[in-house]
Amino acid sequence: MLLRDLTTLRLGGPAGSYAEATSSDELVSAVTEADAAGTPVLLVAGGSNLVVADEGFPGLVVRIATTGVTLEQHDTHVDVTVAAGEPWDDFVARAVASGWVGVEALSGIPGAVGSTPIQNVGAYGQEVAETITAVRVWDRVLKGERTFRGEECAFGYRHSRFKSDPARHVVLDVTFRLERGEQGAPVKYAELARTLGVEPGERAPLRDVREAVLGLRAGKGMVLDPADHDTWSAGSFFTNPILTPAQADALPADAPRFPQPDGSIKSSAAWLIDHAGFAKGHGNDRVSLSTKHTLALTNRGGATTADLLALAREVRDGVEAAYGVRLVNEPVCVGCAL
Incomplete structure (x- = not known):
């Protein structure tokens, strides 16, 4: 397996060995077995945030392909737990279609859900830190599952506790609290506000926000297109x-x-x-x-x-x-x- 086939840059040499995990159990098993054997591990999901050497990676490359979305419905909000391997933009599209508010300005971002808390992914005035309530991980040091509440994730600008110690935590799933409504969150980003024809701090329909963001990103080459x-x-x-x-x-x-x-x-x-x-x-x-x-x-x-x-x-x-x-x-x- 060549890492260039797993990254959006289409760069990177061969993997020493390769496994694909389609469940949290498979993911934990692959990582723990490699750790026990002293084999280096590289986790890859969407591959949108990796620059891999031409020499490749000498250890085990694990592609995170876990899927699943579970809901807890409430009168004013939903708590949505999403498997780490779910494509991020698929989740955003579902949120917008379902009337869940809080991630619409993060439309079009490549990669998988499990990567978003690591970088505290953000764009156009939104960050995932604003809606994440829990991150469930496998702790490779303590050798057990842990769940961090949102306030325990030490989120900062493109930063979190998971980025501070990247080898330690394997994200298994992420829980988001999203408000119910047809209007998006108040628009904070001036360029997006101009595109939507609203003032900063005003709201616009969820679907309009998503379409506007996708258009802005496409104009900057930030929406994946194999031909571009x-x-x-x-x-x-x-x-x-x-x-x-x-x-x-x-x-x-x-x-x-x-x-x-x-x-x-x-x-x-x-x-x-x-x-x-x-x-x-x-x-x-x-x-x-x-x-x-x-x-x-x-x-x-x-x-x-x-x-x-x-x-x-x-x-x-x-x-x-x-x-x-x-x-x-x-x-x-x-x-x-x-």
Whole structure:
């Protein structure tokens, strides 16, 4: 099995061995047997957040293919428990169709449900941290199941306790609390509000929010399309940098600045990349920035992981040289590093 066949970047060498888990029991069994044998384990679900070395992964690759959705219905909300291997956008589509509010702005994001709490996936003003009430995991250190309440997950910007110790916890399922209604959550993201024709803080119908987000993402090459090399990516390759006030003050006057509750300042990685001289399409015929969005690094066909990492380093180092801000990669590097 080649990892390039399991990742949205379509990059990565061979797996030492491969297993597919279609139930939580199979997943736990595969991981515990490998741990007992001292075999390294790589868990793959949607493969949308992985950069895998050309040499591949020498241990056991386990594809998480678990499925299942269970409901607890209440008058004003539903508690929905979703298996880790369920495709994320399938779940969002079901939520919108069912009148469940709280994940509609996360439409079109590739990957599986179990990956979303690890990164605290977010887009267009929503984060999964806002609706997750529980994450059930297999703890590879304690060798048993644990359930973390939402407030115990230490969610932050593209961060969680699971990302802090990525080898320890195997996500089995995630529980979301979603309000009932036909109107989406208040729209927080200015670009989405403009597209919907509402003011920030106002609401729009769930279906309209989903369609608007899908349109915005497609326009940026962020909806998977096998025929479009702009979507052969890991999504946003760099996180938006969190800066001290002094760092933010050193940026050009027109650089985006978004004050955070803790006094830090969030800026825009895409703006920094573009203004450091890396335009859409920068690169070569193997790898380049997306022609639709500077924040995505794309495989144009025939690329290697080494090609992609060389481009990532060029962009990261160029931004640091121009603005003194060192961008951090969002996808997880396996057997390689920037």
